[in-house]
Amino acid sequence: MSKGADIELIRVTKRYGLALAVDAVTLKIPAGTYCCLLGPSGCGKTTTLRMIAGHESITEGDIRLGPAVVTDLPPARRGTAMMFQSYALFPHLDSVDNVAFSLKMRGIDKATRRGRALEMLKLVQLDHLAERRPAQLSGGQQQRVALARALITDPQALLLDEPLSALDPFLKIKVRQELKKLQLQLGISFIHVTHSQEEAMALSDLVVVMNGGRIEQAATPREVFNRPATAFVARFMGDHNVIAGRVAGRAGDGFTFEVPGGATFKAPDEEGLEAGAPVEIAVRTDRIRIGEPSTPGCGLTGLVQNIEYHGQKVQVALAAPGVDDFAVQVPESAFFARPLSIGDAVPLAWTPDDIHLLKPSPSA
Numbered sequence: 001m002s003k004g005a006d007i008e009l010i011r012v013t014k015r016y017g018l019a020l021a022v023d024a025v026t027l028k029i030p031a032g033t034y035c036c037l038l039g040p041s042g043c044g045k046t047t048t049l050r051m052i053a054g055h056e057s058i059t060e061g062d063i064r065l066g067p068a069v070v071t072d073l074p075p076a077r078r079g080t081a082m083m084f085q086s087y088a089l090f091p092h093l094d095s096v097d098n099v100a101f102s103l104k105m106r107g108i109d110k111a112t113r114r115g116r117a118l119e120m121l122k123l124v125q126l127d128h129l130a131e132r133r134p135a136q137l138s139g140g141q142q143q144r145v146a147l148a149r150a151l152i153t154d155p156q157a158l159l160l161d162e163p164l165s166a167l168d169p170f171l172k173i174k175v176r177q178e179l180k181k182l183q184l185q186l187g188i189s190f191i192h193v194t195h196s197q198e199e200a201m202a203l204s205d206l207v208v209v210m211n212g213g214r215i216e217q218a219a220t221p222r223e224v225f226n227r228p229a230t231a232f233v234a235r236f237m238g239d240h241n242v243i244a245g246r247v248a249g250r251a252g253d254g255f256t257f258e259v260p261g262g263a264t265f266k267a268p269d270e271e272g273l274e275a276g277a278p279v280e281i282a283v284r285t286d287r288i289r290i291g292e293p294s295t296p297g298c299g300l301t302g303l304v305q306n307i308e309y310h311g312q313k314v315q316v317a318l319a320a321p322g323v324d325d326f327a328v329q330v331p332e333s334a335f336f337a338r339p340l341s342i343g344d345a346v347p348l349a350w351t352p353d354d355i356h357l358l359k360p361s362p363s364a
Ligand SMILES: Nc1ncnc2c1ncn2[C@@H]1O[C@H](COP(=O)(O)OP(=O)(O)OP(=O)(O)O)[C@@H](O)[C@H]1O
Pocket: 016, 019, 020, 021, 039, 040, 041, 042, 043, 044, 045, 046, 047, 048, 195
């Protein structure tokens, strides 16, 4: 296997007629990275992946793989391989011949290509089903054949379009672990398109959150979750409350902001914020203490709107003047030690360090 190469997207743009699907995306994926392109339907993640693969032309911008500009190269000459969502296996060929197909196209003799195909099937632990055709394999097994078929070309990066979406929830988690293990074993970059936050967090070294054809944030899962760049990222990743307000003034080593209902909150220092400027802040739903009196500017009183049992946690939805849709996650044991009911008015408290200032969205 090759050692892999850095992939660089430089102001990569895709237009379909007048519609802008991908808008000047710049991104560097270091060699050996597990990278997930994450975002809602239509955000441009599949188009970005297909441009990296060479299955979609690039309207403007460049893509580099290592030192080479691959922008105009056909897929087979890029050094990337793609695993499609549908697996795209040939129904009349057995696993070995499906995996060996690209070597056949290159004119490699039968014994050599079957030998290589068997090695690849062994890598994905499917050598014992080498003689079976796709219809005789489960969904998870077909996916392994598709993986082996992509990897036989010895790519510097593997591109995966929603590879887990067709699997049931249990298999999804198992295959997810296998994909990560395989990526670490091969040492090449995997670029994986998904709309699942959980999948991206579980797998990635680098999560690229996309919205409206642009990158909202590209960072480690922990950074994206703890310091979401924008309100879109905070809402999309979930488990955050986003509060919109205006800067009211400065206070000590921080600033205060006011929500439409008139309540004022404290936030840590941030350069360049002027009084009156609109701001959005995020606070994690598990950082809020329920039923505890707060210090001034670090809490509010909420009216319980809804209670959902989530197993380890109970999710409580509340409303307060100027802050609708405020959610608090309470550990199960703490909730049932002091249960709440819909309609209860409860004090909520946090510390100023739990307030995270959000930036304006690049796709706004
Ligand atoms: N062949 C095409 N012709 C015209 N518009 C297209 C074409 N392919 C994609 N688009 C548009 O480009 C935008 C981005 O599409 P893309 O498939 O990349 O999104 P996505 O984030 O992968 O969504 P999904 O999760 O639904 O696959 C969408 O608005 C889509 O409608």
